[in-house]
Amino acid sequence: MDLSATGEPVVVQEDTHVHVGLDLRPGTLTLTQDGKDFAAYHALVKFASAHGAPWAAEEVKLSAKGPDGAPVALTVDLLNDTWDGPRAGVPGPIWKVVALAATSAGDVGITYASPNRP
Template structure:
């Protein structure tokens, strides 16, 4: 291969966004939009740093197979319109995807807490 590397990779302290992606077990998450059901097989969760506190989760992108068998990307906005708390009405299974991503994010030093569903 002819590749060499050295050093200790680290995330830039002033980085404001980090994406954590992973594959989902087929059939483990079905997302319904209207009358169409989509079988998610990949998730990407975007974390944002808006202060010195824990990172917030901004979006979840799910790559899924649609009813026609073609792949689509479904984006779920997770922050409310004022960016100070979680968006109301997000299904619990999407927050479980976020929890999976936060485990991986913790491995790279991002601290994340599940949002409080009470109004701020």
């Protein structure tokens, strides 16, 4: 490939979004919805920082296999309805996935602390 590049790329802090994908070890995260178990194998965590505000985790999209082995996608909203804090009732293991993603995202300047959950 013949490629050249110039410049010094800079991430703009206004309304910046970062998506961090994680492959999960099979069998380490089981999600239960409507009495059905789903084995998660991949997570995509969306972080955002609007207008220089601290980074926040907005959502986690999880790829999983259902009881029948068919792939499904589940989305967990992490912010409450007023977007000023964590959503109540998000299970602890989901926050652990977010913390793992935040550790991976540290390379792009994200600093993140898990919220104090109600």
